[in-house]
Structure formats: C-alpha cells, structure tokens
Amino acid sequence: MQPHSELMPQAAKMNGNKTAAAKAIVWSIAGSDSGGGAGIQADLLTMRAFGVHGCSLITAITAQSSVEVARVELVSEQMLAAQWHTLLADLPPVAIKIGLVASRAQQQQLATLLATLPTTIPVIIDPVLIASCGDTLTLDPGSDALPELPELYRFASLLTPNLPELAALTGLAVTTPDQIITATACLLTQGVRAVLVKGGHASGCKQLALDYLVSATQQAWLASPRIETAHNHGTGCSLASAIASALALGYPLDDAVVLAKAYLNRGLSAAYATGQGAGTLNHLPLPIAVEYFPHWLNTAQVQALYQGATLADLQPSSAAFAPLEQQEMGLYPVVDSVAWLKRLLPLGINTIQLRIKTADQQQLSAEIAAAIALGKQYQAQVFINDHWQLALQLGAYGVHLGQEDLATADLAALRQAGIRLGVSSHGYAELLRAKALQPSYIALGHIFPTKTKQMPSQPQGVVRLAQYVPLAAPYPTVAIGGINAERLAAVAATGVNSIAVVTAITEAADPEHATQLLMALLAKAKQEAQVRQLAQAKEFAQAISEVNAVCPN
Numbered sequence: 001m002q003p004h005s006e007l008m009p010q011a012a013k014m015n016g017n018k019t020a021a022a023k024a025i026v027w028s029i030a031g032s033d034s035g036g037g038a039g040i041q042a043d044l045l046t047m048r049a050f051g052v053h054g055c056s057l058i059t060a061i062t063a064q065s066s067v068e069v070a071r072v073e074l075v076s077e078q079m080l081a082a083q084w085h086t087l088l089a090d091l092p093p094v095a096i097k098i099g100l101v102a103s104r105a106q107q108q109q110l111a112t113l114l115a116t117l118p119t120t121i122p123v124i125i126d127p128v129l130i131a132s133c134g135d136t137l138t139l140d141p142g143s144d145a146l147p148e149l150p151e152l153y154r155f156a157s158l159l160t161p162n163l164p165e166l167a168a169l170t171g172l173a174v175t176t177p178d179q180i181i182t183a184t185a186c187l188l189t190q191g192v193r194a195v196l197v198k199g200g201h202a203s204g205c206k207q208l209a210l211d212y213l214v215s216a217t218q219q220a221w222l223a224s225p226r227i228e229t230a231h232n233h234g235t236g237c238s239l240a241s242a243i244a245s246a247l248a249l250g251y252p253l254d255d256a257v258v259l260a261k262a263y264l265n266r267g268l269s270a271a272y273a274t275g276q277g278a279g280t281l282n283h284l285p286l287p288i289a290v291e292y293f294p295h296w297l298n299t300a301q302v303q304a305l306y307q308g309a310t311l312a313d314l315q316p317s318s319a320a321f322a323p324l325e326q327q328e329m330g331l332y333p334v335v336d337s338v339a340w341l342k343r344l345l346p347l348g349i350n351t352i353q354l355r356i357k358t359a360d361q362q363q364l365s366a367e368i369a370a371a372i373a374l375g376k377q378y379q380a381q382v383f384i385n386d387h388w389q390l391a392l393q394l395g396a397y398g399v400h401l402g403q404e405d406l407a408t409a410d411l412a413a414l415r416q417a418g419i420r421l422g423v424s425s426h427g428y429a430e431l432l433r434a435k436a437l438q439p440s441y442i443a444l445g446h447i448f449p450t451k452t453k454q455m456p457s458q459p460q461g462v463v464r465l466a467q468y469v470p471l472a473a474p475y476p477t478v479a480i481g482g483i484n485a486e487r488l489a490a491v492a493a494t495g496v497n498s499i500a501v502v503t504a505i506t507e508a509a510d511p512e513h514a515t516q517l518l519m520a521l522l523a524k525a526k527q528e529a530q531v532r533q534l535a536q537a538k539e540f541a542q543a544i545s546e547v548n549a550v551c552p553n
C-alpha cells in the first residue's frame with residue numbers, strides 16, 4: 001500500500017477555488033453509542049486524532065449511557081446499503097474498521113459488499129461480542145444472533161478479539177500463552193490473515209497487559225504496563241480504529257499495531273469519567289510520547305512473566321551488548337572494500353562499516369581481517385555487515401545485522417566475545433524488536449529513497465525519524481538511506497546521533513572531498529542543534545522562575 005499524506009506529496013482536491021490537502025479516508029462500520037464512549041463515536045474521535053478523515057456506516061443505533069444499553073435498533077438493509085454506495089461514490093476508503101455487526105443478515109450483506117472492493121484495502125474487524133466490562137452485547141436475540149462471524153473472516157486483514165471473545169470464537173481455553181497461541185492458530189486456519197489478541201482481561205500477569213500479534217509470517221507479544229482506570233469504555237473500538245487509521249497513513253500492520261497500542265495507553269492514562277459508570281479514554285492527537293509505547297517480547301519471555309518474572313528481569317544489564325567506546329559516531333560511511341577504509345579512515349572517520357555482498361570465503365576472510373587491523377591502527381569502530389561468524393572468529397570491533405539475520409546469528413556468542421552490535425530497523429515494530437536486544441546502536445532506515453538496495457519497506461521521511469529517535473533511547477541511533485549533503489541538515493535536526501551513507505561518498509566525483517564536506521555539515525548541524533537545545537532549556541528555566549516569582553509555593 002502506498003503511504004498517504006505524510007510521506008507522499010499531498011494529494012490535492014479542489015474545493016471551490018481553494019486547494020486543500022486531501023486526508024486519507026477511513027470507514028467505520030459500527031454501531032452508534034449515544035453515550036459517546038464507544039462505537040462510531042469513539043472511532044471518529046480516534047480517526048481525527050490520527051489526522052485521517054473518518055466516515056461512518058451505522059449498523060445499529062443504541063440508546064446507551066455509561067451504565068446501560070437501554071435499546072438497540074438495527075438499521076435496515078436498505079439503509080446500510082445506501083450508506084455504503086453513497087460513500088463509495090465520493091469518499092472511497094483507504095482502510096476500513098468493522099465493529100458491531102448486529103445480525104447474521106448484516107454479516108452476509110457486508111460480506112457481499114466487501115467482496116466488491118479491491119483486496120488491497122485493509123479491513124480491521126473488531127468482534128464486538130464481549131465488552132471490556134465483561135458484558136455480552138446481546139443485540140439480536142434468537143437464532144439469528146452472533147457470535148459466528150466466519151462470513152466476514154476472509155475479509156479481515158486483522159481480527160482483534162479480546163480474550164473472552166477469542167474463547168467464544170474458538171471454543172478453546174485461553175488462560176496460558178500456549179493456549180492463546182493455539183486458539184489464534186485456529187482462527188488463522190479459518191482464513192483470517194492476522195490476529196491481535198487484546199490481553200487486557202488476562203489474569204496470568206498482574207502488572208502488564210500482554211497483547212499477542214500473529215500473522216502467517218510473524219508472531220510477537222506487546223507488553224504495556226496495566227493502567228488502572230475504571231474509564232475504559234470503548235477501548236476495543238478505539239484500538240481497531242487506530243490500527244485502521246495508521247494503515248491508511250501507510251504504516252505496515254505491525255507498526256500500525258504498535259502505534260495504536262501507544263495511542264490507547266496514552267488515552268487510558270488520561271481517561272475521564274462521563275456518567276455514573278465507566279468513562280472513556282481521552283482521544284489526544286498524535287504524536288505520542290515514548291513512555292506509552294509497548295515492549296516487544298517473545299513467547300519465552302511472556303511465559304516467564306506468567307511465572308512471576310518482571311519486565312526488568314527479562315532485560316538484565318548483563319545481557320546488554322558492549323556500548324560504543326566513541327558514542328559520537330558522526331558520519332558513518334558504509335563501504336564495500338578495505339580499499340575504501342584506507343581512503344576514508346585518514347580523514348578522521350571514527351565509525352565505518354565493511355559491507356561486502358559478493359566475495360568467496362577466502363577473500364572475505366582476508367578483507368575482514370584487514371579491516372579489523374585498520375580499525376585498530378586508526379582507533380576506529382569498524383563494523384562488519386552480515387558476516388558475523390567471521391567477525392567473531394577474527395575478533396571484530398562490531399557487527400551490523402539486519403532483522404532477518406537476528407533469527408540465525410549467535411547473539412549470545414557475539415555478546416560474550418564483547419563484540420558490539422548494530423541492528424537495522426525500518427519502523428516502530430522493528431525498532432522495538434531491536435531495542436529488546438540491548439544493542440550498541442540502532443539504525444533507522446531508509447529515510448529517503450535509495451538506489452543502493454531494493455527496500456521492501458517505504459521511505460520513512462524525517463517526520464517519522466524524529467519520532468523513532470527518542471523511542472530508541474538509551475541506544476545511539478544511526479539514520480541511513482538516501483542521505484546526501486542537501487538532506488543532511490534536516491536529518492540531523494531530528495536529533496539522530498549519526499548519519500550513514502553509501503553513494504553520497506562512493507559515487508561522488510571526489511569521495512574524499514565529499515566525505516569532508518559531509519563531516520563538516522554534520523558537525524555544524526549538531527552544533528546548531530545544541531545551541532537550540534540550550535536556548536530552549538534557558539527559556540524553560542526562565543518560565544519556571546517567572547512562575548515561582550508569582551506563586552513562590
């Protein structure tokens with residue numbers, strides 16, 4: 001899917017004689033909650049917070065407050081169809097969120113309608129069966145009632161059941177992590193492409209909410225501190241809408257889930273009362289501060305949590321990779337031969353990477369050994385890309401690994417040998433996964449289009465980079481991908497620690513001159529950033545002293 005609005009030149013729509021930027025359109029197919037906490041109302045607030053344009057297709061109208069659902073009326077088949085066709089003609093969706101589908105007939109109708117849409121439009125289905133408070137939402141009593149949703153399953157890019165719903169949908173127990181994995185596997189076999197199990201109801205781990213994300217290609221657990229609040233009405237609707245909105249903005253599914261979870265955590269932290277019953281989360285706009293982002297865990301870690309371990313136990317400092325000796329990496333050239341190291345190290349580069357993609361084992365071994373020796377000679381941090389076995393064998397300073405290498409590399413052996421680890425990342429999910437390894441640095445790519453390598457992901461741009469940098473803390477960060485002299489200042493302004501380049505050096509008419517220019521530009525940009533930070537700190541201190549002068553206590 002193409003990223004919308006944030007990364008691409010803004011699409012323009014004519015509005016009278018004014019030109020306005022178009023927002024991505026997200027449909028919410030759901031019930032109306034007259035109390036304003038859940039359903040369509042929560043969905044539209046969430047979509048607004050994400051900066052997308054929300055449209056509603058109402059399936060049922062509820063007379064609902066914070067304490068009761070007094071009456072539910074399904075909209076007619078004709079009215080649901082009218083909403084669909086009217087919107088489709090003028091406001092077609094980039095993503096769809098489906099919440100309350102109030103009868104089997106509506107399921108069938110929606111299945112027929114969804115089948116007419118391109119399969120590239122992501123559909124997030126939040127099975128509204130059992131509310132956060134544990135109440136079963138019984139809408140259409142009798143034989144026509146839910147919970148069977150298979151009619152719609154095959155359209156779901158992601159299904160987001162809570163634990164009781166997962167149990168109801170599969171007929172399986174879901175008390176332990178293994179049982180949750182088995183139950184979700186059962187849903188995948190029924191045609192759902194991915195499942196996010198919301199762990200808010202789990203009793204196995206008291207301090208954390210553990211959500212489980214699984215698709216055909218990956219599985220992961222997201223751990224967030226439990227937020228103690230009674231005002232959690234509409235959390236399921238908001239999470240699913242947040243995921244649909246993030247997908248519409250061009251985030252891949254795992255990133256969309258991470259961002260949506262952070263959105264929910266922050267909203268719950270600022271939740272407020274409405275009536276006498278459960279109030280609602282606060283729909284605050286993006287961006288979201290680092291403290292609300294979840295941790296990325298594997299199943300073994302979650303099993304340990306179920307047995308009483310804490311998050312801190314899972315990441316002891318003894319399991320961290322050695323830190324960089326020179327934390328200020330500056331300009332970080334990524335080159336494919338020792339000949340390049342010989343040209344660039346005398347210029348004062350302190351961090352460099354040997355990235356050889358084609359060579360036989362003997363050549364590789366010789367190049368890596370020579371690179372290590374040069375690193376020692378120039379007291380430079382030389383990282384070896386990919387070839388971690390040779391790096392280990394030959395005693396390299398560091399290795400740089402991609403996400404796909406993490407499954408096969410012997411990380412424990414590298415750590416024990418004191419070899420530094422740099423890890424690639426391309427978005428929120430990979431960043432959290434990299435961070436969980438306690439590496440020596442985290443690379444954030446690719447910022448701009450690059451011709452050096454075929455990238456499966458989209459360029460991130462500097463707006464997203466600025467959000468990733470604080471999330472990577474305390475690990476140093478390196479930006480990579482399409483960076484050159486013109487773009488360097490904008491990249492450095494994000495606060496990233498280092499900038500890695502390939503072609504800006506290797507394809508320059510005068511690589512030594514280009515390197516020196518990039519080094520000087522980076523040093524200048526960092527100095528300017530420091531001056532800006534100092535000025536901000538001064539302004540803040542001044543404001544505090546003025547407040548103290550007015551109200552000394």
Ligand SMILES: Cc1ncc(COP(=O)(O)OP(=O)(O)O)c(N)n1
Nearest residue numbers: 385400401402403424443478480500
């Ligand atoms: C500093 C830096 N960042 C990212 C990469 C990419 O590494 P990887 O994901 O291993 O991909 P390849 O470089 O092997 O194509 C990097 N090399 N350096």
Ligand SMILES: Cc1nc(C(=O)O)sc1CCOP(=O)(O)O
Nearest residue numbers: 445446450452481482501502503
């Ligand atoms: C090797 C590499 N890795 C990337 C990532 O995003 O992981 S981008 C990239 C290529 C960087 O080359 P250039 O500076 O010529 O664009």
Ligand SMILES: [Mg+2]
Nearest residue numbers: 385386401402
């Ligand atoms: Mg690699």
